[in-house]
Amino acid sequence: MKFDLLEPATIGEATALLSARADARILAGGQSLLLMIRSGLVRPATLVSLNAVGGLAEITAGPTDGLSIGALATHANILASPLVRERAPLLAMAVERIGSTPVRNFGTLGGNLCHNEMGGDPPPALLALGAEAECAGPRGRRRIPLADFFTDYFSTALAADEILTGIAIPRQPAGSRALYLKHAMRPGDLAIVGVAALLEMDGGVCRRARLALGGVGPVAFRAYEAEKLLGGARLDEGAIDAAAEAAAAMCDPIDDAHAPAEYRKKMARVFVRRALRRAAAGEER
C-alpha cells in the first residue's frame, strides 16, 4: 500500500487536483477506500483528503424546513444530530445499522454514497426521502437527484473531477410515517435486503408512498411500480401483498457469499411486506 496524500484547503483546489491527476481518488473517512486499497482492488497513486476543507461536516436546516448534510458528516455526527432525528428520522434509522461503532465514528455519509457498495444502508433511506446530491466540479456546482446518482456497482454519476459536497433532504410531508428495515446475518453486515418506506397516511388510506430497496440489484432503487399500487390504496393485506410482489419483481439481485439471488428476492418480498405493515400501523422502529 503506497500512495501520495494531498490535503487541499478548498473544494476548488481539490477538484483541480482531480482534474490534473487522473489516478487520484478522494479520501473521506477512509473506512471503505483504505480497505479496498489494502486488498488491492484499487491502486490510486494519490489520495486527496478532504480533511482540511472546512465546513464539509455540517448538518444544517435547509431552506423550506429541509435538511442539508455535509458530505464529511460522520455516521456518528448524523446519529447525534437532533435536527436529523426531527426532520429525517428515516436516515437515522438506516445510519444506525451501518457497520460498528468505530466505523460509524469515522465513516462519512458522502463516502458511503460515493463508494456505493451493494447493500449499504443510507441509499434506500435517502431515496425514500427524495434527497439530492450536491456536487462541485471545475465546471461549477450541480444537484443530482439521488435516483440518478447511483449508476452501477461501485459507480456514481459523478464525473472523475467532481466531488460530492453534501446531501439535501427536502421537508417531509406532515404526518408521514417512515421506517427502515434491514435483513443481514450479522448486525454490521451489508444488507441482504434493506427496505425504506415512507407513507403519507390518511386514516387507513395511503395517499402517497415512497419505497426504496437496497442489496437486491446493482444499485439501490425506488420501487415505482409498488409505489403506484400503494398510492390511494387502503393498506390491507391484499394491497400490501400486491405491492411487495411488485417491488420483488423490480429486483435484480446477484449471488454472492452472503446470499444467493433467489433468496435475496424472496427476502425482498418478505421485508417490503413487513416494512409496509409496520409503517402503516405507525410502528416507526
Place this chain on the structure above:
Amino acid sequence: MKRIVRLCVNEEEVELAIEPSTLLLDVLREQMGLTGARRGCESSYCGACTVLLDERTAHSCTLLAALVAGRKITTVEGLARGAALDPLQQAFIERNGFQCGYCTPGMILAARALLLQNPDPSEAEVRRALDGNLCRCTGYQKIVESIMEGAKHYRREKK
C-alpha cells in the same frame, strides 16, 4: 516521500517521520513499540487494533497516521497511572474478563469510550458498545460483567 508528523499519544507529543500511506496501527506498533494495539483482521472488523481518538473508539488499522496529527490518541498503555491500573483493567482481572487476552486492550478501550460518555450503562448498552470488537474465547459474558463492574468505579470517580 516521508513527512514529519506530530502525534499526541498517551498524553505525550512525539515527532515521527512517516510515509503518507502509513497506518496508525503500524506507527504505534512498529515505531513506538505500543503493541497493546493488536494486529488482527486488518479490515476493520475484529477491533483488536482499537485505540481511542479524542475519546472515541477507532480501528487503528483503518486510519492514516498522517491524518490524526494533533488529535488525542490513547492506547491501552496509557490507562494505568503508575502502578495503579485503570478500574476497567482491574475489573477485567477480578472478573476473569479474558482468556487469551488478544482482544482485551480493544475491549477495555471500547468500554472506556462508553463509560466516559455514559458511566451508568445497561448491559444492552455495553453489548452495543462492543459491536466493533470480537472475542473468540469467552463468549462475552465475562467481558460484559467486567465492564459492569468497572462502571461502578467510573461512576464513583465522576461524583
